[in-house]
Amino acid sequence: MAKLDGKRALVTGGSRGIGAAIARRLAADGATVAITYAGNAAAAQATLAAIEASGVRGHAIQADAADAKAQAAAVTKAAKALGGLDILVHNAGLGEFASVADQDADAALASYRKQFGVNVDGVFAGTVAAIPLLSDGGRIIIVGSINAHSMPIAGGAIYGATKAAVRQLASGWARDLGPCGILVNVIQPGPIDTDMNPADGPFAEMLTPLVALGRYGKPDEIGALASFLASDDSSYITGAAIDIDGGMSL
Numbered sequence: 001m002a003k004l005d006g007k008r009a010l011v012t013g014g015s016r017g018i019g020a021a022i023a024r025r026l027a028a029d030g031a032t033v034a035i036t037y038a039g040n041a042a043a044a045q046a047t048l049a050a051i052e053a054s055g056v057r058g059h060a061i062q063a064d065a066a067d068a069k070a071q072a073a074a075v076t077k078a079a080k081a082l083g084g085l086d087i088l089v090h091n092a093g094l095g096e097f098a099s100v101a102d103q104d105a106d107a108a109l110a111s112y113r114k115q116f117g118v119n120v121d122g123v124f125a126g127t128v129a130a131i132p133l134l135s136d137g138g139r140i141i142i143v144g145s146i147n148a149h150s151m152p153i154a155g156g157a158i159y160g161a162t163k164a165a166v167r168q169l170a171s172g173w174a175r176d177l178g179p180c181g182i183l184v185n186v187i188q189p190g191p192i193d194t195d196m197n198p199a200d201g202p203f204a205e206m207l208t209p210l211v212a213l214g215r216y217g218k219p220d221e222i223g224a225l226a227s228f229l230a231s232d233d234s235s236y237i238t239g240a241a242i243d244i245d246g247g248m249s250l
Contacts, residue, residue: 002030003231008082010075012036012126013065013092015043017194018143018222022089023047025223026230027054034059034078036071036092057082065092065118068125075129085133087230090126090166091143094118095196097155112158119162120169127173136181139230140173142166143222144186144241150249152210153203163188167241174239183238185229190245192217212247 009026013019014035024047027033033051037044037060044060051058059081063074071092079085096111103111127140134140147156148163166186173184191207193199199208199216208214225244228234243249 002028003233004087004227005030007031007086007230008079008084009087009089009230010034010036010078010082010085010130011089011091012063012071012074012122013038015040015047015060017196018189018192018219019089019091020047020050021219021223022091022143022226024050024054025220025227026087026089027051027056027058029227029231030056031087031230032057032082034061034082036061036063036065036074036078038063038065038092065094065122066114068117068121071122072125072129075126075133079133085130086135086137087139087141088126088130088134089141089143089226089230090123092118092122093143095156095159097153097159099155100157115158115162116165119159120165123166124169127169131177131180131182134180134182138180138182140170140177140182140184141226141229142170142184142186143226144188146188146190146243146245146249148188148241152207170241171239178238183229183234185234185237185239186241187222187225187229188241188243188245189222190217190243190248192219192222194219207248210248211245212250215246217244217246
């Protein structure tokens, strides 16, 4: 038996990049998997095909990551489609990088509201919706960032603050949900080779030398950690924020 046989998972923002890699790995390890996507239906269908190629059922649900109500509704839809919910992976996220010194007040505030809306409000609303659906042994996994505690470039204050916020939410939720047998953990990636921050992209020349391993991470490496945290192998881990950054933040 695969380690996630019989488990039912929702991965938000699962159409590409890290989210797609997590969805594929959970499916490969036996879970039935639903994903949400904002608007790229073709990418969502590609991930869905990869999920079902593992021999499990998959579902794709359109939900605007900036709409907290839509995120909450997607959790309910996923549980209905899957026949329940055991694993919730909050992956949908947004990053905008601009120095507050270079923005006017209206632009800075708009960016603040947009990033907190996706990265924090959506996570909060989705978690609240999921708690009644998760049974003893349930898992909530949040994809954060090492930028919660380390910001090597200018312009990332708001993004880093959103990731610090969800890390602290996870700490509190781990206490709140421990008596229910629900584990809550955060994955904090460093530079990962995706279309949002490719290993040959504009930030790579600066970031790669900061990584002890001298390379960007791969989305599948994040998927492997997510699968571990979703499995019984992690049964005594909750409230943790795990850096997966090749030693960047040493």
